[in-house]
Amino acid sequence: MHIFGFYITGYQVAFIAVAGITVLSAIGVVLLPNILRAALCLGLMLFGVAGIYALMNAPFLAAVQVMIYVGAITTMIILAIFLSHRVMKIGFSQAIYNPLLAAAAAGVMFLFLFVTVANSVWVRQISAGGPAKSGAGIDAVATALLQPYVFPFELASVVLLAVLIGAVVIAKEDIEDA
Amino acid sequence: MPISWILTVGAMLFCIGLFGMMVRRSAIGMLLSIELMLNAANLNLVAFGSYLKLPVIAGQVFAVFVITLAAAEAAVGLAIVINIYRNEQHIDADKISAMKM
Numbered sequence: 001m002h003i004f005g006f007y008i009t010g011y012q013v014a015f016i017a018v019a020g021i022t023v024l025s026a027i028g029v030v031l032l033p034n035i036l037r038a039a040l041c042l043g044l045m046l047f048g049v050a051g052i053y054a055l056m057n058a059p060f061l062a063a064v065q066v067m068i069y070v071g072a073i074t075t076m077i078i079l080a081i082f083l084s085h086r087v088m089k090i091g092f093s094q095a096i097y098n099p100l101l102a103a104a105a106a107g108v109m110f111l112f113l114f115v116t117v118a119n120s121v122w123v124r125q126i127s128a129g130g131p132a133k134s135g136a137g138i139d140a141v142a143t144a145l146l147q148p149y150v151f152p153f154e155l156a157s158v159v160l161l162a163v164l165i166g167a168v169v170i171a172k173e174d175i176e177d178a
Numbered sequence: 179m180p181i182s183w184i185l186t187v188g189a190m191l192f193c194i195g196l197f198g199m200m201v202r203r204s205a206i207g208m209l210l211s212i213e214l215m216l217n218a219a220n221l222n223l224v225a226f227g228s229y230l231k232l233p234v235i236a237g238q239v240f241a242v243f244v245i246t247l248a249a250a251e252a253a254v255g256l257a258i259v260i261n262i263y264r265n266e267q268h269i270d271a272d273k274i275s276a277m278k279m
Binding site: 072073117156 | 179180181182183184185186187189190191192193194195196197198200201202203204206207209210211213214217220221224225226227228229230235236238239241242243245246247248249250252253254256257258259260261263264269
């Protein structure tokens with residue numbers, strides 16, 4: 001369809017909608033003074049990223065994003081907020097410090113990245129073909145994980161075991177103190 | 179759709195996360211900003227993996243590892259935050275001085 005003289009496909013409309021939701025909720029994550037609302041905005045933003053994965057023909061990663069990020073990490077953060085903010089004493093509100101200076105620094109960083117992306121020759125060369133037409137499904141990811149990347153895969157399981165033990169040891173109440 | 183659109187969204191998310199890292203003083207707020215930046219990196223990895231059409235889908239596999247480590251980081255980070263709250267009754271990163279010399 002034609003909008004403002006440009007030819008725009010439905011795919012691009014979907015991408016702009018999902019990317020808009022993602023970026024707006026990301027702004028909510030950093031600017032909302034209520035930390036609980038910021039965590040809920042993070043959940044929405046992670047959903048948006050899952051939508052972008054789905055648009056890029058990565059269905060497995062979209063499912064992983066929803067299950068691990070939206071399902072587990074957001075829940076864990078909200079539980080930690082409930083455990084660490086006594087509702088009456090501290091409250092959920094957080095002050096925002098030095099917003100102008102921080103916005104200037106982040107804006108300069110974005111300008112640098114944007115100019116790099118917009119002017120690079122290799123970016124234009126890659127874009128020519130568009131995203132992969134055949135979605136890389138679960139079988140392709142599983143083959144890659146268990147054949148060329150089997151060592152980092154096993155290493156990740158060791159790291160997860162260490163984290164499991166470490167998190168329990170750190171969060172456990174000291175018996176002498178209690 | 180050119181890849182530069184996805185890279186621009188990734189750059190936006192990263193810079194918003196950077197901004198949040200600088201303005202938040204609560205430890206949990208900083209963890210939220212770290213998640214934003216990790217997602218920006220993942221977005222770029224998956225975009226390159228999808229556009230470069232390598233024989234192995236390296237971008238998606240790397241993104242899976244990043245998600246695994248992000249979950250690990252969140253678990254340990256939140257355990258530390260809860261422990262600090264139990265000892266000091268606040269999680270203000272500016273006032274935590276337990277590890278200063």
